[in-house]
Structure formats: C-alpha cells, structure tokens
Amino acid sequence: MRRTRWAAALAGCALLLAGCSSVPTTGVAGLGGGPGEVTIQAGDDEIPALREIAQEYTADTGVNVRFIEREINAQAISNFISQSPTGQAPDIIVSPHDNLGQLAANGVVAPVELGDRGEEFTKNARDAVVYNGVSYGVPYAVESVALVRNNALTTDDPATFDELRAEGHRLMDERGIKYPFTVSQSPDAGDPYHLYPLQTSFGVEVFQRGADGEYSNELAMGGQNGHEFARYLAELGRSGDLRTSMTPDIAKESFISGQSAFHIAGPWELGDIEAAGMDVTVLPVPSAGGKEARPFAGVQAFFVNANAANPVAAQDFATNYLTRSESQTALYKSTGRPPASKVAIDGMQGDPLRSAYAENATKALPMPAIPAMGAVWSFWGTTENGIVNGNGDPIELWDRMIANIEGQIQ
Amino acid sequence: MSTTPARPVISPTERDSAGDGRPESPPSIRHSHSRGFGMGFVIKLVLMALINAFGLFGILSAWAAESWGILVFLLLALIAADLVYFLPTRRMLPAKYLYPGLIFLLIFQIFVVLYTAATAFTNYGDGHNSTKQAAVNQLTRTYEQRVAGGQEYPVSVLNADGDLALATVQDGRVLVGSAHQALRPVEGASVTNGAIEAVPGYDILDYGQVTAAHEAVMDLRVPVSDDPADGALRTDDGRTAYPYTPTLVYDEQANAMVSDDGTVYADNGQGAFVSPAGEELRPGWRVFVGLDNFAAIFDPGILGGPFVSVTLWTFAFAILSVALTFFLGLLLAMLFNDKNLKFRNVYRAIIFLPYAFPAFLSILIWAGLLNADFGYINQVLLGGADIPWLDNPWLAKVSLLLVNLWLGFPYMFLVTTGALQSIPSELYESADMDGAGVVQKFRSITLPMLMVAVGPLLIASFAMNFNNFNVIYLLTGGGPQDLESTTGVGATDILISFVYKIAFAGGTNDYGVASALSILIFIMVAVVSALTFRRSRALEEIN
The missing domain is CATH 1.20.58 (Methane Monooxygenase Hydroxylase; Chain G, domain 1)
Known part of the structure; x- marks a missing residue:
C-alpha cells in the first residue's frame, strides 16, 4: 500500500514536471516580452554554418536564433505555405529557388532588398531570386549537372555527345563495362532535369526569356529544334544508351562500381564519389545538337516569411548577416555546395571538383520559378520517357506534349 | 424493465459515512x-x-x-x-x-x-491562401518599386510621443523625417563615427525596441522630399532604408487595386483582383465558392473523365484485393486445417511471414524486383525478359494486385484458420450422412458459417484497401501516367492518391477540390459499409 502511494506521488510529480517543461516551448508568446527570437528552417548540412553566423548575430543584437531541422521537399513547402498566414511558420526558410513562384503567388515571402550587396553574387544567383521584377531572397549555392569522368577508365575529353557515346561503346567492348554513360532517370516520372543540357544543345529552352532574363509563360520547346531533340532522344533509347529504368541509385552505383566512365550528375553526388576514393574530373556536358549544352541552375536561397513573427530581425539577419562573405564561405564549407558568392568562389582553392561545378554553374540557365513550370514537369518527364521507350512516333509525342502543356497553362 | 435495483441500494448518508474507510462498514457493498x-x-x-x-x-x-x-x-x-x-x-x-x-x-x-x-466549399489552394486583407497588404508591399537610382540610407529609428521617425546622416548633417514630414536637417544632433547618438526632441530606439515595434516600423514611410517622385523611405531591417514609390494601391471605395498606369484590378468575387484584360493579381484570397469544387469534379471538361475512371479502378482494386486475399487465405487455411498434417504449425508460421515484415519495406523491395531492366524478376527469373511490369497500364494494375495479394493473404489466412476451427464438426458429419459432396459442404456450411465470423473483417479490409495509399504511392506512384490526359493522373491511381496529387504533388495545390473529393470518398465508403453490414446481419440470422 505504502509503495503504491509513493509510486503515485512520483508519477504525479513527473507529470507535473513534464507539464512545466513544456511551457516555454509551446509558448505564450503574446504574454511575454524579452529580446525575441528568429526561427530558421534549414537542412542538417546548413545548420552548423548558420549556428556560427547566428552566434555573431546574437552577440550583436541579443536576439536569439532557433533552428528547425527539416529536409526541404514539396511537402515542406506546402506546409510553409499553409502555416505562414497563421503566424506559425518559421521566419526564414531555405529553399531551392524554383519554389519561389509558388511562394510568391501565395503571398508568403517578403521582398528582400540586397542593395549593393547583390553585386557580390554571380549573375545566375541574383537572377534566380527575382520574381516578377522583385528580389526575394539571399542565395548561397548554385547547383547544376555536369559530366563526371572516371579517370581510371578514360582520360578522353569528348567534344560532342556522340563522341562521348563512341568512347563509351569502345570501353564497353574493350574493358567490359556495362554502360556508355550513366544518368539519373525515373521509370514513372522521367527526369527532364538531368537531360536538359542535351535539350538546350539543340537550342530548345523550356520557356521564352525576356531581355532581363526572366521567363515568360510562352513555351519555347516547339518547332524544328524541338523535333530534332525528340528524334535524338528516340535514337538514344533505341540504341539502349539511355534507359528510363535507370533510377538515381542504379546510376550512381554503376558509376562508382566502374560500370560507366561518364556520369551526368549534380554536385550532391560528389560526397559518395569521393568516399569511394575515385579519381574523377568534372567537365561540362558535351553538346549533342551543336549549340552550347546549358544545364539548369538550381539556386539554394534563404527566404523571409511575409508573416514572420519577428520580421525586422529576420530581414536584418538575412540582408546584413547571411550576405557577408564569411557567412557564404561558412555555408560552402558546411554544405559542400558550389557557392553563389563571388568571394566564396575565389576562396575555393584545393577543391578542383567543386570549383569546376561552380564554373559550370555560371553557364547554366536558372530553373524557371514561374507557376506555369508546375504544369510542365510531369508532361515533360512522361513524354521523354515515352519517346525513349519507343511508345510512338517521337515527333507526334513531342507535339502532343506541347499541346497538353499549353492547354494546362491557359 | 423493472425499476427495482438488483443490488442493495445505499442511502446517501450511508454512502458518505462509508467513505472514510472504517473497517466495520459492510464489505459486500462495492464503492x-x-x-x-x-x-x-x-x-x-x-x-x-x-x-x-x-x-x-x-x-x-x-x-x-x-x-x-x-x-x-x-x-x-x-x-x-x-x-x-x-x-x-x-x-x-x-x-x-x-x-x-x-x-x-x-x-x-x-x-x-x-x-x-x-x-470543400472554398477555393483554398495555391493563390488563395489567406484573407483578403493579407492579400491587399502583400500586393501593396511587393508592388512598391525602388526608385531608380535611389540611394541607400543608413538609418536610425526614432520615437517622439509614439510617432516613429527615421534619422540619417548626410554630409555630416543629421536629417530626420516622419510619415507626415519629409526628411529635413535638424540642429543640435550629436554624431560619433557616423552613428547618431542623440537627436533633440526624439528618443533613439535600441535594437530590441525596433524589433518589438516591427508593425509600426514596417508601415513607416518617410518622404525623401516634398516631391512624391523621389519616393518615400522604407526600412525592412531597421538599419538601412531605400526610397520606394507605390505602383499599386488599394481603392477601398471601388474595392479594387489601382495601378499607377491607371489599370483597375477589380475584385472578381472569386477571391482575386482581375484587370479588364483578364490579368489576375497573385496572391488572391480564400472565399466561399459553394458547390463549384463538386461541379469541377463531375464536369467532364475538368476532372470528370479521370474521376470516373479512377473511381471504377478504386472499386475494382478494393474488391479484387479483398476477394483475392480472402480466397487464397481461405484455400491455404483449409489445406493446413487437416489435423493429420505433420509440422502444421511450421507451415503456418512460414505462410504468416509476409505479414510480419513491415509493409513499407516489402513494397519498396517489390518495386525494385519489378523494375523492367534491372529487376530480379525480369533479369533472373525470366532470363533477361523485357516485361514492363510497372510501365504498362494493364500490367501495372496486375502487378499492384499481386503485390497487394502478397501483403494481404496471411492476414486472411490467420482469421479464416481461426473461424474454420470454430465450425462444429457435427455439421460436416450430418452433411456426410446426407451424402453431400465437398463442393456442397463448402457452399452450404463452410462459407456461410465463415461469413458470420469474418464478414465484418472483410468490410473493414475493403474500407482499408479503398484508401490504401501506401501500396499505390510506393509501388507505382499512381503511374504509368496517361500521356493524353491533362490532369497528371496515372493508370493505377486510386481516389486517395488522386486526392494527394491534387492537394500536394505537382505544381498547383488545390485543397478545396481535394477536400471535396475526400468527402465523396467518405460517402462512398460509408454507403458500401452500411449496405454490406446489413447483408452480414442477414447472414447472422441463418446462424
């Protein structure tokens, strides 16, 4: 009897303590004052660098910085959009810039005026965070796909994509490797992102661009060049060089295990490639259609919540602290993503692979952030898959895709 | 019904006295x-x-x-x-x-x-995310344009009787301005190293005060000069200000946004400001749209076509999943119900294994096994065959049902094994005496007796498979997609994965339509369950 009484008393105390400890986190924010805090939602690789920057900021201003670790995917962006109007969303989020159109159309991101500090970023990075003529974010990394070559298999530097395929086939015959090249694809959704450098080498961009570099809603994939690219895709599929069933895992594993000498991949795969101890070189993707092969540039940027709980502090942290070259360098060091800041790029000696990616990114085209792009991805991917798999006449499939997308945008 | 209590009733007074735990209180009364x-x-x-x-x-x-x-x-x-x-x-x-x-x-x-x-009755979704007030504020703010060539002003935020002002230093002079007063020099201010130390008649806010007064700071616009074309200073961070001019203003009287080039964007009643030319300003706001979302679902021009085909496939998928798993489970249960079988429990444990593995894991492994070029099934079992298991619309449906059969039959095996053992063996004995055959016994005894026990479980299983999002999402993602369709729907999409695509995947999130579809799913499952429950009650009466 006595023992149960003690147990009950202990359980009561535990519950009471649990109740007390949850008070500060659930927060009666409106009742308390204090120096306030800024919340930042970022990935696990960005947070170490952000902590350093935040330390300085807190020392200067007394404002505390709290981090929410979360991988940024479509779900995270959807959540941010629906939470922002309720005042529950973080003050600053990290996001790839191609979500900007959706964020801006929902009115959940605030304009961020960088002033002269904008000059410190590469043109691609600056353009990518502009939507409808308004600048919204602080970029920190520019990523684009390039050609990674396994130097143990070949040191050939092909000038065209057909030369690359020829070299790949020679290695298949002589060295017994399995694929002429590897590239991430998806059996159900396709992967136009990884094939974009091939497409642009035929002069086929996804949307028209205005003089200021901003995309319009006018599709630019139609016409003669588009047909030529479609035919080339069909030929890649027919020869078996390109397979839609080659998922990202299979592509990467095949390259790492030496089954392919050339790998079209983004800088995020460098970690695994380096971990495998491979000797590789990063080259631009060679042209297939005669024009320059320009991949998509995906810009990682910080955006400020339009309904931030602490908007002035959030703006201050973003414009005056995140833009510093030390901050940008710290972000490069902690994430390993090719930087957006010119100073950080200059400080990349001793990292030839990532410098090559940063160099490659300057020629890339920013991924369109306009909402119309949402209509493009799925049709584009499934049609490319259809063409590669030989499910019909390539020209017909391509033209039907354009009609479908235009129907969706209007 | 008698009102006489079966147990002794204790009067309120007795009850109170019994509570203090005296040992002499009668132990028969439960407290x-x-x-x-x-x-x-x-x-x-x-x-x-x-x-x-x-x-x-x-x-x-x-x-x-x-x-x-x-x-x-x-x-x-x-x-x-x-x-x-x-x-x-x-x-x-x-x-x-x-x-x-x-x-x-x-x-x-x-x-x-x-x-x-x-x-389901609102237009909540991309572009209609919040209130009208929020949309007006956001539009006004984003359409403010920085004055071309407008310089950068380092500023301090000042306060005079609850009225905020901005101060900046130019050519060694301190300029102060507020919402009603353009920037002008003030005398007697002290400056050290470019930082303003004191301004007569004003308090300088420290950082904490500026962030605390963020609403007033963000609303503050200080005219640079008396000429409106020079713009008004706005500071976002409390440290730097830039001159802006408004290019889009809300006209409350006209209930419209008016652009500086004279274009009037009128409220179209559907949660957006639209110009006469049809250009819609983003963001809009959330409004009540009545039955529009349901109309869109049934309109063949919008979602009607996919809705019908997806609904048919959902029913087919749910019914076939239940039927296949049930009959395979029952067949195995009857085979292993034979008491003369040796190591019966070992076999039963092996059959039960697929149910013991986490379904997520099994489904992802199956997706890999069925990969057309690299999968184990094509490469090894079929000797390099090129069967598009998940890429052909019909084969994808078959693969899905087979994988779901693999996942589901052990459960049915388990429940039917239990139910079979509860059927009294006298029934079979008397059937034997009457000369009934195997089929006759199965149809007249086994199945009806089973149905009483497992009928409700089959209904639950139907409802579960009707909304079986995991297996669809992880195995095929709803694909292969229909190249002809403009909705992004795939051949194996069931209603719930269709809802997911409308609400979260793809470019535009439309929570209104997704909610309307969810309500329809709710109604369908409720009606089917109610009907079948009534039937299974009829079966119970046989018993």
Whole structure:
C-alpha cells in the first residue's frame, strides 16, 4: 500500500514536471516580452554554418536564433505555405529557388532588398531570386549537372555527345563495362532535369526569356529544334544508351562500381564519389545538337516569411548577416555546395571538383520559378520517357506534349 | 424493465459515512475507489488538478493567440470534465468512462471531417491562401518599386510621443523625417563615427525596441522630399532604408487595386483582383465558392473523365484485393486445417511471414524486383525478359494486385484458420450422412458459417484497401501516367492518391477540390459499409 502511494506521488510529480517543461516551448508568446527570437528552417548540412553566423548575430543584437531541422521537399513547402498566414511558420526558410513562384503567388515571402550587396553574387544567383521584377531572397549555392569522368577508365575529353557515346561503346567492348554513360532517370516520372543540357544543345529552352532574363509563360520547346531533340532522344533509347529504368541509385552505383566512365550528375553526388576514393574530373556536358549544352541552375536561397513573427530581425539577419562573405564561405564549407558568392568562389582553392561545378554553374540557365513550370514537369518527364521507350512516333509525342502543356497553362 | 435495483441500494448518508474507510462498514457493498477520502480520491484529485492546470494553460494560450474557437472548446471541455468527475450523482457513471473517448473523437474525427467538409466549399489552394486583407497588404508591399537610382540610407529609428521617425546622416548633417514630414536637417544632433547618438526632441530606439515595434516600423514611410517622385523611405531591417514609390494601391471605395498606369484590378468575387484584360493579381484570397469544387469534379471538361475512371479502378482494386486475399487465405487455411498434417504449425508460421515484415519495406523491395531492366524478376527469373511490369497500364494494375495479394493473404489466412476451427464438426458429419459432396459442404456450411465470423473483417479490409495509399504511392506512384490526359493522373491511381496529387504533388495545390473529393470518398465508403453490414446481419440470422 505504502509503495503504491509513493509510486503515485512520483508519477504525479513527473507529470507535473513534464507539464512545466513544456511551457516555454509551446509558448505564450503574446504574454511575454524579452529580446525575441528568429526561427530558421534549414537542412542538417546548413545548420552548423548558420549556428556560427547566428552566434555573431546574437552577440550583436541579443536576439536569439532557433533552428528547425527539416529536409526541404514539396511537402515542406506546402506546409510553409499553409502555416505562414497563421503566424506559425518559421521566419526564414531555405529553399531551392524554383519554389519561389509558388511562394510568391501565395503571398508568403517578403521582398528582400540586397542593395549593393547583390553585386557580390554571380549573375545566375541574383537572377534566380527575382520574381516578377522583385528580389526575394539571399542565395548561397548554385547547383547544376555536369559530366563526371572516371579517370581510371578514360582520360578522353569528348567534344560532342556522340563522341562521348563512341568512347563509351569502345570501353564497353574493350574493358567490359556495362554502360556508355550513366544518368539519373525515373521509370514513372522521367527526369527532364538531368537531360536538359542535351535539350538546350539543340537550342530548345523550356520557356521564352525576356531581355532581363526572366521567363515568360510562352513555351519555347516547339518547332524544328524541338523535333530534332525528340528524334535524338528516340535514337538514344533505341540504341539502349539511355534507359528510363535507370533510377538515381542504379546510376550512381554503376558509376562508382566502374560500370560507366561518364556520369551526368549534380554536385550532391560528389560526397559518395569521393568516399569511394575515385579519381574523377568534372567537365561540362558535351553538346549533342551543336549549340552550347546549358544545364539548369538550381539556386539554394534563404527566404523571409511575409508573416514572420519577428520580421525586422529576420530581414536584418538575412540582408546584413547571411550576405557577408564569411557567412557564404561558412555555408560552402558546411554544405559542400558550389557557392553563389563571388568571394566564396575565389576562396575555393584545393577543391578542383567543386570549383569546376561552380564554373559550370555560371553557364547554366536558372530553373524557371514561374507557376506555369508546375504544369510542365510531369508532361515533360512522361513524354521523354515515352519517346525513349519507343511508345510512338517521337515527333507526334513531342507535339502532343506541347499541346497538353499549353492547354494546362491557359 | 423493472425499476427495482438488483443490488442493495445505499442511502446517501450511508454512502458518505462509508467513505472514510472504517473497517466495520459492510464489505459486500462495492464503492468507487475515488469516493471519500481514501487513496483513490487523492489520485483522482491529483489527476484532475493536472487536467485543470493544462486546461487553464491552454485557455490562456488560446487567449494570447486570439484563437477564440479553441478557447471556447477548451473552456466547455474543462467544465464538462469537472462536472463529470466531481458531481456526486450516479447518473454520471457512464459519462466517466465515455468522456475521454468522446473528447478524442471530437478532436481527431468529428473536427477533421467538419473541417474537410468546410474546406470543400472554398477555393483554398495555391493563390488563395489567406484573407483578403493579407492579400491587399502583400500586393501593396511587393508592388512598391525602388526608385531608380535611389540611394541607400543608413538609418536610425526614432520615437517622439509614439510617432516613429527615421534619422540619417548626410554630409555630416543629421536629417530626420516622419510619415507626415519629409526628411529635413535638424540642429543640435550629436554624431560619433557616423552613428547618431542623440537627436533633440526624439528618443533613439535600441535594437530590441525596433524589433518589438516591427508593425509600426514596417508601415513607416518617410518622404525623401516634398516631391512624391523621389519616393518615400522604407526600412525592412531597421538599419538601412531605400526610397520606394507605390505602383499599386488599394481603392477601398471601388474595392479594387489601382495601378499607377491607371489599370483597375477589380475584385472578381472569386477571391482575386482581375484587370479588364483578364490579368489576375497573385496572391488572391480564400472565399466561399459553394458547390463549384463538386461541379469541377463531375464536369467532364475538368476532372470528370479521370474521376470516373479512377473511381471504377478504386472499386475494382478494393474488391479484387479483398476477394483475392480472402480466397487464397481461405484455400491455404483449409489445406493446413487437416489435423493429420505433420509440422502444421511450421507451415503456418512460414505462410504468416509476409505479414510480419513491415509493409513499407516489402513494397519498396517489390518495386525494385519489378523494375523492367534491372529487376530480379525480369533479369533472373525470366532470363533477361523485357516485361514492363510497372510501365504498362494493364500490367501495372496486375502487378499492384499481386503485390497487394502478397501483403494481404496471411492476414486472411490467420482469421479464416481461426473461424474454420470454430465450425462444429457435427455439421460436416450430418452433411456426410446426407451424402453431400465437398463442393456442397463448402457452399452450404463452410462459407456461410465463415461469413458470420469474418464478414465484418472483410468490410473493414475493403474500407482499408479503398484508401490504401501506401501500396499505390510506393509501388507505382499512381503511374504509368496517361500521356493524353491533362490532369497528371496515372493508370493505377486510386481516389486517395488522386486526392494527394491534387492537394500536394505537382505544381498547383488545390485543397478545396481535394477536400471535396475526400468527402465523396467518405460517402462512398460509408454507403458500401452500411449496405454490406446489413447483408452480414442477414447472414447472422441463418446462424
């Protein structure tokens, strides 16, 4: 009897303590004052660098910085959009810039005026965070796909994509490797992102661009060049060089295990490639259609919540602290993503692979952030898959895709 | 019904005296542990004190966050809890057991259904995310344009009698301006190293004060000069200001946004400002749209076509999944029900294995096995065949059903094994005497007797498969996509994965239409369950 009484008393105390400890986190924010805090939602690789920057900021201003670790995917962006109007969303989020159109159309991101500090970023990075003529974010990394070559298999530097395929086939015959090249694809959704450098080498961009570099809603994939690219895709599929069933895992594993000498991949795969101890070189993707092969540039940027709980502090942290070259360098060091800041790029000696990616990114085209792009991805991917798999006449499939997308945008 | 109580009734006075735990009280009368002042009562008091403390904390938080709906709900729930557990009447006894369950039912079921139903009648989704006021504020702010060549002003935020002002240093002179007063030099201000130390007649706000007064700071516009074309200073970070001119203004009288080039964007009544040329300003806001979402689902020009095909496939998928798993499970159960079989339990354990693995894992492994070029099935089992298991619309459907069969039959095996053993063997013996064959026995004895036991489980299984999002999403992602279709729907999409695509995947999120579809799913499952329950009750009467 006595023992149960003690147990009950202990359980009561535990519950009471649990109740007390949850008070500060659930927060009666409106009742308390204090120096306030800024919340930042970022990935696990960005947070170490952000902590350093935040330390300085807190020392200067007394404002505390709290981090929410979360991988940024479509779900995270959807959540941010629906939470922002309720005042529950973080003050600053990290996001790839191609979500900007959706964020801006929902009115959940605030304009961020960088002033002269904008000059410190590469043109691609600056353009990518502009939507409808308004600048919204602080970029920190520019990523684009390039050609990674396994130097143990070949040191050939092909000038065209057909030369690359020829070299790949020679290695298949002589060295017994399995694929002429590897590239991430998806059996159900396709992967136009990884094939974009091939497409642009035929002069086929996804949307028209205005003089200021901003995309319009006018599709630019139609016409003669588009047909030529479609035919080339069909030929890649027919020869078996390109397979839609080659998922990202299979592509990467095949390259790492030496089954392919050339790998079209983004800088995020460098970690695994380096971990495998491979000797590789990063080259631009060679042209297939005669024009320059320009991949998509995906810009990682910080955006400020339009309904931030602490908007002035959030703006201050973003414009005056995140833009510093030390901050940008710290972000490069902690994430390993090719930087957006010119100073950080200059400080990349001793990292030839990532410098090559940063160099490659300057020629890339920013991924369109306009909402119309949402209509493009799925049709584009499934049609490319259809063409590669030989499910019909390539020209017909391509033209039907354009009609479908235009129907969706209007 | 007799009103005479079966057990001895204790009068209120007796009951009170019994509570103090005197040993002489008659032991035959059962007391509630929480009555009187014994151990039970103390525990109850502590628990109720905690519940009240949490409740009050929640009420205060809701008050601070101005969430009046939550506040009212918490208040009522707390009062009800105290009444239920403290009122000294016997009539409250059932409520004591029901109350916690009812609260959870309200929060996690009723509220969710009502909220979904309410959303189904709005245009909530991309571009219609918040209130009209929020949209107007956001539009005004984003359409403010930085004056071309307008310089950067390092500023301090000042306060004079609750009116904010900005101060900046130019050529060694301090300029001060407020919302009503353009920037002009003030005398007697002190500056050290470019930082303003003091301005007569004003307090300089420190950083904490600036961030605390963020609403006023963000609304502050200080004209650079008396010429409006020079713009007005706005500071976002409390340190730097740039001159801006507004290019889009809300005209409350006309209920429209007016652009500086004279274009009038009028409220179109559907939650957006639209120009005469049809250009729509983003963001819009959330409005009630009546039955529009349901109309869109049934309109063949919008979602009607995919909706019909997806609904048919959903029913086919759910019914076939239940039927296949049930009959395979039953067949195996009957085979292994033979008492003469050796190592029966070993076989049963092996059959049960697929159910023991986490379904997520199995589905992802199956997706890999079925990969057309690299999968084990094509490469090894079929010797390099090129069968597009997941890429052909019909084969994908078959693969899906097979994988779901693999995942589901052990469960059916388990429940039918149990049910078979409960069928009295005399029935079979008398059937044998009457000369019934195997098929006859199965149809007339086994199946009806089984149905009584597993009928409700089959209905539950149907409802589960009707909304079996995991297997669709992980195995095929709803694909292969229909190249002809403009909705992004795939051949293996069931209603719930279709809802997911509309609400979260792809470029545009449309929560309104997704909610309307969810309500339709709810109705379909409810109707099917009600009908089949009625049928299974008829079966019960056979028994």
